[in-house]
Amino acid sequence: MSILVLQGSTRENGNTEQLVRLALEGISYREIALRDKWILPIRDQRHEEGGFDAVDDDYDDVILEVLRHETLVFATPVYWYGVSGVMKNFIDRWSQSLRDPRFDFKQVMSQKKAYVIVTGGDNPRIKALPLIQQLKYTFDFVGMPLEGYLIGKASKPAEILKDTRAVREAGWLNASLQSQVIPS
Amino acid sequence: MSILVLQGSTRENGNTEQLVRLALEGISYREIALRDKWILPIRDQRHEEGGFDAVDDDYDDVILEVLRHETLVFATPVYWYGVSGVMKNFIDRWSQSLRDPRFDFKQVMSQKKAYVIVTGGDNPRIKALPLIQQLKYTFDFVGMPLEGYLIGKASKPAEILKDTRAVREAGWLNASLQSQVIPS
Amino acid sequence: MSILVLQGSTRENGNTEQLVRLALEGISYREIALRDKWILPIRDQRHEEGGFDAVDDDYDDVILEVLRHETLVFATPVYWYGVSGVMKNFIDRWSQSLRDPRFDFKQVMSQKKAYVIVTGGDNPRIKALPLIQQLKYTFDFVGMPLEGYLIGKASKPAEILKDTRAVREAGWLNASLQSQVIPS
Amino acid sequence: MSILVLQGSTRENGNTEQLVRLALEGISYREIALRDKWILPIRDQRHEEGGFDAVDDDYDDVILEVLRHETLVFATPVYWYGVSGVMKNFIDRWSQSLRDPRFDFKQVMSQKKAYVIVTGGDNPRIKALPLIQQLKYTFDFVGMPLEGYLIGKASKPAEILKDTRAVREAGWLNASLQSQVIPS
Numbered sequence: 188m189s190i191l192v193l194q195g196s197t198r199e200n201g202n203t204e205q206l207v208r209l210a211l212e213g214i215s216y217r218e219i220a221l222r223d224k225w226i227l228p229i230r231d232q233r234h235e236e237g238g239f240d241a242v243d244d245d246y247d248d249v250i251l252e253v254l255r256h257e258t259l260v261f262a263t264p265v266y267w268y269g270v271s272g273v274m275k276n277f278i279d280r281w282s283q284s285l286r287d288p289r290f291d292f293k294q295v296m297s298q299k300k301a302y303v304i305v306t307g308g309d310n311p312r313i314k315a316l317p318l319i320q321q322l323k324y325t326f327d328f329v330g331m332p333l334e335g336y337l338i339g340k341a342s343k344p345a346e347i348l349k350d351t352r353a354v355r356e357a358g359w360l361n362a363s364l365q366s367q368v369i370p371s
Numbered sequence: 372m373s374i375l376v377l378q379g380s381t382r383e384n385g386n387t388e389q390l391v392r393l394a395l396e397g398i399s400y401r402e403i404a405l406r407d408k409w410i411l412p413i414r415d416q417r418h419e420e421g422g423f424d425a426v427d428d429d430y431d432d433v434i435l436e437v438l439r440h441e442t443l444v445f446a447t448p449v450y451w452y453g454v455s456g457v458m459k460n461f462i463d464r465w466s467q468s469l470r471d472p473r474f475d476f477k478q479v480m481s482q483k484k485a486y487v488i489v490t491g492g493d494n495p496r497i498k499a500l501p502l503i504q505q506l507k508y509t510f511d512f513v514g515m516p517l518e519g520y521l522i523g524k525a526s527k528p529a530e531i532l533k534d535t536r537a538v539r540e541a542g543w544l545n546a547s548l549q550s551q552v553i554p555s
Numbered sequence: 556m557s558i559l560v561l562q563g564s565t566r567e568n569g570n571t572e573q574l575v576r577l578a579l580e581g582i583s584y585r586e587i588a589l590r591d592k593w594i595l596p597i598r599d600q601r602h603e604e605g606g607f608d609a610v611d612d613d614y615d616d617v618i619l620e621v622l623r624h625e626t627l628v629f630a631t632p633v634y635w636y637g638v639s640g641v642m643k644n645f646i647d648r649w650s651q652s653l654r655d656p657r658f659d660f661k662q663v664m665s666q667k668k669a670y671v672i673v674t675g676g677d678n679p680r681i682k683a684l685p686l687i688q689q690l691k692y693t694f695d696f697v698g699m700p701l702e703g704y705l706i707g708k709a710s711k712p713a714e715i716l717k718d719t720r721a722v723r724e725a726g727w728l729n730a731s732l733q734s735q736v737i738p739s
Numbered sequence: 740m741s742i743l744v745l746q747g748s749t750r751e752n753g754n755t756e757q758l759v760r761l762a763l764e765g766i767s768y769r770e771i772a773l774r775d776k777w778i779l780p781i782r783d784q785r786h787e788e789g790g791f792d793a794v795d796d797d798y799d800d801v802i803l804e805v806l807r808h809e810t811l812v813f814a815t816p817v818y819w820y821g822v823s824g825v826m827k828n829f830i831d832r833w834s835q836s837l838r839d840p841r842f843d844f845k846q847v848m849s850q851k852k853a854y855v856i857v858t859g860g861d862n863p864r865i866k867a868l869p870l871i872q873q874l875k876y877t878f879d880f881v882g883m884p885l886e887g888y889l890i891g892k893a894s895k896p897a898e899i900l901k902d903t904r905a906v907r908e909a910g911w912l913n914a915s916l917q918s919q920v921i922p923s
Contacts, residue, residue: 198415222414228456230406231382231448234528264415268508269453272412272460279456313875313885314508316868317501321452323865324498328451335904336864344418352887352911359904497691497701500684507681517681519720536703536727543720566783590782596824598774599750599816602896632783635880636873637821640780640831644824682876685869692820692866712786 188367190216191256193249195263195274197222202306202341203264205348209357210260210304210337214364217256221273224249229279239283246280254290258300258364259331261322265307265315270322278325297330302360306353308342335360372551374400375440377433379447379458381406386490386525387448389532393541394444394488394521398548401440405457408433413463423467430464438474442484442548443515445506449491449499454506462509481514486544490537492526519544556735558584559624561617563631563642565590570674570709571632573716577725578628578672578705582732585624589641592617597647607651614648622658626668626732627699629690633675633683638690646693665698670728674721676710703728740919742768743808745801747815747826749774754858754893755816757900761909762812762856762889766916769808773825776801781831791835798832806842810852810916811883813874817859817867822874830877849882854912858905860894887912 190211196203207218224245232239253259263270270278284292303322307315315338326333337360339353340346347353374395380387391402408429416423437443447454454462468476487506491499499522510517521544523537524530531537558579564571575586592613600607621627631638638646652660671690675683683706694701705728707721708714715721742763748755759770776797784791805811815822822830836844855874859867867890878885889912891905892898899905 196415197413198418201415222412228406228460229381229450231380231385231450234382266413266415266463267459267465267512268505269459272456272463275451275453275459276412276456279450281451309508309512312888313872316872317504317508320501320865320868321505324452324493324501328493333865351914352908355907355911356904359907362903496704497688500688504681504684520680535730536724539723539727540720543723546719564783565781566786569783590780596774596828597749597818599748599753599818602750634781634783634831635827635833636876637827640824640828643819643821643827644780647818647824649819677876677880685872685876688869689820689873692861692869696819696861 188258189256190214190258190260190364191253192216192218192260192262193253193274193277194218194220195261195271196220197271197273201264201344202339202347203262203304205345206304206306206337206339206353206357207260207262209354210360211364212361214361214368216260217252219249219252221249221277226273226276226280228276229282231282233282233286238286242283246277246283249277250280250284254295256299258302260302260304262304265305265309265311265318268314269318281329293329299331300334301326301331302334303336305337306339306341306347308340311338311340335363372442373440374398374442374444374548375437376400376402376444376446377437377458377461378402378404379445379455380404381455381457385448385528386523386531387446387488389529390490390521390523390537390541391444391446391488393538394544395548396545398545398552400444401436403433403436405433405461410457410460410464412460413466415466417466417470422470430461430467433461434464434468438479440483442486444486444488446488449489449493449495449502452498453502465513477513483515484518485510485515486518487520489520490523490525490531492524495522495524519547556626557624558582558626558628558732559621560584560586560628560630561621561642561645562586562588563629563639564588565639565641569632569712570707570715571630571672573713574672574674574705574707574721574725575628575630577722578728579732580729582729582736584628585620587617587620589617589645594641594644594648596644597650599650601650601654606654610651614645614651617645618648618652622663624667626670628670628672630672633673633677633679633686636682637686649697661697667699668702669694669699670702671704673704674707674709674715676708679706679708703731740810741808742766742810742812742916743805744768744770744812744814745805745826745829746770746772747813747823748772749823749825753816753896754891754899755814755856757897758858758889758891758905758909759812759814759856761906762912763916764913766913766920768812769804771801771804773801773829778825778828778832780828781834783834785834785838790838798829798835801829802832802836806847808851810854812854812856814856817857817861817863817870820866821870833881845881851883852886853878853883854886855888857888858891858893858899860892863890863892887915
């Protein structure tokens, strides 16, 4: 089981990153910080004759990396009750991958497992529920099971470590992922 | 009552635009197509000493235009069960406006009224509900009442005109807005 | 297409009943007022050896009537952000029908179509959305498509007639149902 | 801090009860099994001249007990994606208490803290979210903060003990409640 973290935070070493590190402590994984990638918002060309134009940005590199892993962790702070803009831009571009002749996007994604890790400052265990539901619909669309989600409460730097509940839940996710790793 | 439509569709003359035109027929309004603006995703600098750096893009022009109007219509297709990336990027940047010394963002926004118009292809009257809830929390945060929302079902170009329910609801919104316009 | 309204209001001639009448004007249907039926809350005996005991109340009569119709309209006021207690008690008892050897409950229900009509006083177009989502999951479980829902805003008697939006939407539902009726 | 558990399960010693026991281990509390109380569904008489008639059942005893405690734990299995019928009937009757001249229901409730513990068999961490949102709106209405909720996955008897995540979260709730107890 190879793990890829898609990191949607736009702040280095922020609460979302810290919660990810707690959840994945002792586990080998690769992380892509979407803030370091240049990914343009989608331009809907589904109904144009030639379909989508090629876009000269980092999306293709990132999606090819996604396709190489078995477990995907979508990590994002709650920005205005949704995923961060850099993550939304990335997911929106899946519409392009759905029409990419190089692979059967839905089929490949349906073989993966998804986890979600979010942190937010404004009552996230209630107000981030629409975000979770959106991602659930998103993963359902490509047939990828959502295996679990963590919601942490934090706003100021390092505050997540005081959210004893999120820390415990990260411990659960860690144990759960550890048990799935095939020892080398 | 001056009306500004923030158009989140990335396709010219798409279903969301058509539903907006039905809803606003005979009413004077200004529309900003966010796809024609260059607005970068937010980079979270809330916790940096100097706060947010100035960003050299179109956000400032758009938000100043927003502040000038009394009624805001957030129009967006449903992209992966959320607002479009260009709209998400725009809303995320409000975090910057909250710290803008030129105005009291929350106070000014709380004097406005919001409407939402969305169209989607995949059972939007159920699967766009998290999107509506997310925008509701967003408007609540700045104290701006959500006066109403329309959800239309459409995917292919012009399909919205066959959604007889959405057409009727656009008629309701039109009548409601007409009744608020002070005759010149 | 024979229509059965399951009326969950506990007040005669209340707003929910009025909205139903608008939606079904000129259409032949049968209505069961659940308040006039004696239906006990479920007692979970799924895991007992003999399964569920027979319950001596009106549930059986009502469910047999349900099974006889092709279109079901679930009408309920919003009580504490959910369906009314009399309607919840009725739906909970479906767990018993799932184990009833006289019929294949899921199979029969999956042949029907469902509509939902709700009225509420406290911002129902936002705060009744969890109720709609709950009913959607319920109908999904038995494979019955949710064809549409109306949400009206009303609290005091007859107030629903002032909700011009709900009145229009009832007109849409009326036209939609009329078009499905096979002329006799 | 005196704790009252309102137990909505209709099965003795079921998963919801077991999860409650884990969460409250070593803590003194009182529990009312709503299944052992005779509480009728509400009959809406808000708009009748004399208001609500007195109802000869156990509701009054239970609500008086509720008013005596500082912390309320609403424990319920997920029945058809909502709280159980016996719990819904109980909550619906709050409309009567809102008009009870013996106390200021909202004011008294707003001084309490609420927790929610639910267990369900069908993907409850997604499909019980509308239930959580409903209860949040319910508690908001009376001004009572929702301090936390647990969602466990279980269907067959004792299955909850295999939900290692729920068991950990119960540990968090236990520690959280222990820290609030004033030592005698």
